[in-house]
Amino acid sequence: MEAMSYERLAQRQCELGEELAALRACLQACGVLRPQQFLAKLHRLRFEELLARAPCVFTGSLELCMQSPELVLQVAGLLGHAEAVAMSECSIGLRSCLRSVSLELNELFPQQALVLGGVDENAEAMASVESFDITTNSWTELPKLRAPRWSCAAAAAAGRIFVLGGRNIDGEVLGTVETYNMRRGRWEHVRACR
Numbered sequence: 001m002e003a004m005s006y007e008r009l010a011q012r013q014c015e016l017g018e019e020l021a022a023l024r025a026c027l028q029a030c031g032v033l034r035p036q037q038f039l040a041k042l043h044r045l046r047f048e049e050l051l052a053r054a055p056c057v058f059t060g061s062l063e064l065c066m067q068s069p070e071l072v073l074q075v076a077g078l079l080g081h082a083e084a085v086a087m088s089e090c091s092i093g094l095r096s097c098l099r100s101v102s103l104e105l106n107e108l109f110p111q112q113a114l115v116l117g118g119v120d121e122n123a124e125a126m127a128s129v130e131s132f133d134i135t136t137n138s139w140t141e142l143p144k145l146r147a148p149r150w151s152c153a154a155a156a157a158a159g160r161i162f163v164l165g166g167r168n169i170d171g172e173v174l175g176t177v178e179t180y181n182m183r184r185g186r187w188e189h190v191r192a193c194r
Contacts, residue, residue, distance in 0.1 A: 036089040063093030081109040117149040125169045
């Protein structure tokens with residue numbers, strides 16, 4: 001009997017979730033409900049409920065805590081781009097805090113995707129590097145890799161793009177690493193992989 005009740009409750013919860021999603025979509029389509037404001041209000045209600053269950057004394061505000069640029073960057077890095085934008089919609093003070101570190105945020109959340117090396121139509125390893133800007137929907141050619149390579153790995157960290165290993169023109173495995181300095185706009189050599 002208990003299992004049957006649980007199944008019915010789970011089914012009803014699923015139905016209510018679907019109804020809620022449909023209602024939100026209709027209200028947003030009509031312009032009655034703004035997603036960012038709705039999410040901010042929902043967050044406030046959940047926060048008030050949490051405070052009621054576990055009261056604490058806090059005389060400051062999030063805006064006061066976020067006066068430190070280092071803290072703003074750490075929080076934004078943990079949240080991710082979409083959530084950092086949502087946080088900036090919560091208040092003018094938070095928006096101002098995030099604006100104060102906008103250059104660093106652009107490095108933390110780049111708006112480009114890079115295509116590095118590869119193989120051309122003649123099956124030759126390439127050194128080309130192209131950047132796709134998701135905000136302008138356009139491609140830009142960047143300085144070429146120091147060594148043509150394909151099947152390599154890449155990672156972004158601290159304002160740099162690291163390209164590791166891969167294969168060269170002859171198909172031999174590379175143990176080299178290159179890094180593209182985003183600020184200087186040039187490739188630099190890094191100690192070889194082991």
